[in-house]
Amino acid sequence: MDFPVSIVKEKRKSLSIQFTQSGVFLIKAPYFLKQSFINDFLDEKKSWMSKTLDNFSAFSYLKTPNECVTDVELAYFGEKYSLSVFEKKSKEMPYFKDNRLCFFVDRLDEKESNIKKLILWYRHLAKEIFEDRVYFFANLLGVEVKTVRIKELKSRWGSCSTLGNINLNWKLIKAPFSVIDYVIAHECCHLLHMNHSYEFWDCVESVYPDYKKCKSWLNKYGHYMLF
């Protein structure tokens, strides 16, 4: 099997391999290392590489689609859907049918604005649903939340400030509902404990007993959703 590999030579002592967000294995090698060494190294890594690639395609639906066209795969609350895009002059709300999301645009050929519209739809839903869950957990914990902002965060799912402002990554809408709840419970608990101490995790467990499963789901699949 041929793997998508990119080799970078630089000033370093050892070989390293890393799977990048674009689906390529990035190999960093010392300047004067012979190609045969690199080949042996890749040979050793073969089974890990093929497993990584398999997962990459199996969970690629968790990535954010970069075009809004029929048959593109997308995730919604952890489920995989395919998109059906229709041209419609009158305003029609998107809806789910079987395993498809039916989405309406003014013109099929307005590619740039159509993908923006799809992302906006995701963000609106995220705002509505996440806000609701924030107030649910804040209420359980007896903490006051000032504002909930839905943002596009590069590498995290949420953050919060001592002032009671909570930021949540809209891309979380692609995760199962239980995972969304875990992240929101996590951020709300930070309003009581601004750290990851034992007390903090006890607090998370008190409002979300099943949190460990969700935490490991995020560790396993979260990086796909950040794309």
Ligand SMILES: [Zn+2]
């Ligand atoms: Zn935290």
